[in-house]
Amino acid sequence: xxxxxxxxxxxxxxxxxxxxxxxxxxxxxxxxxxxxxxxxxxxxxxxxxxxxxxxxxxxxxxxxxxxxxxxxxxxxxxxxxxxxxxxxxxxxxxxxxxxxxxxxxxxxxxxxxxxxxxxxxxxxxxxxxxxxxxxxxxxxxxxxxxxxxxxxxxx
Numbered sequence: 001x002x003x004x005x006x007x008x009x010x011x012x013x014x015x016x017x018x019x020x021x022x023x024x025x026x027x028x029x030x031x032x033x034x035x036x037x038x039x040x041x042x043x044x045x046x047x048x049x050x051x052x053x054x055x056x057x058x059x060x061x062x063x064x065x066x067x068x069x070x071x072x073x074x075x076x077x078x079x080x081x082x083x084x085x086x087x088x089x090x091x092x093x094x095x096x097x098x099x100x101x102x103x104x105x106x107x108x109x110x111x112x113x114x115x116x117x118x119x120x121x122x123x124x125x126x127x128x129x130x131x132x133x134x135x136x137x138x139x140x141x142x143x144x145x146x147x148x149x150x151x152x153x154x155x
Contacts, residue, residue: 007116008042008108015131017104017123020095025118026083027058030074032066037116039066042108049082049103049120051093056082058118061105082118095122 013019029037036042041064049058058080065073084092095101107119126134 003112004117005110006107007037007040007110008044010044010047010104010106012045013104013106013121013123015126015134017102017121017125018130019106020101020122020124022106022122023084023088023092023120025056025120027116027118028081028083029116032068032073033063034116036063036066037108038110041066044105044108047105049105051089051096051103054086054089056084056089056092056103056120058082058105061108082120092122100124 043062047058047061049056051057060077061080062077064076092103096103101122101124104121104123105118106121109117109119111117
């Protein structure tokens with residue numbers, strides 16, 4: 001079992017989108033960005049990815065500047081290239097050409113070899129009624145679990 005250290009999660013993603021498929025991608029980083037990531041100074045909340053000229057580019061992911069980095073720090077929200085195989089990129093192009101599909105980052109982590117990886121999802125936006133349905137299902141599941149725990153305690 002590979003050990004990974006999760007650095008950042010996009011908690012809103014599963015609430016805002018239906019996740020169709022996920023991919024693991026490397027990220028092209030510069031200078032002290034890796035040190036900032038290791039310290040957990042990352043925000044995936046507003047991030048998204050797009051395919052341009054056969055490359056997948058990650059936008060609006062905020063990696064805070066490393067405090068001890070001085071001149072080697074780069075812009076915190078600069079576009080970053082994602083490293084994927086060509087066949088995966090072609091598959092992603094097929095997905096995002098469908099109406100309503102987008103690429104969003106779900107999780108940023110460091111794998112067992114010390115490499116920074118991003119879990120990228122092909123997602124479709126939820127409407128308001130879909131969000132309400134999801135919340136209702138979770139609430140019902142929570143009540144069922146609570147009732148089962150109470151019944152087990154009474155025996």
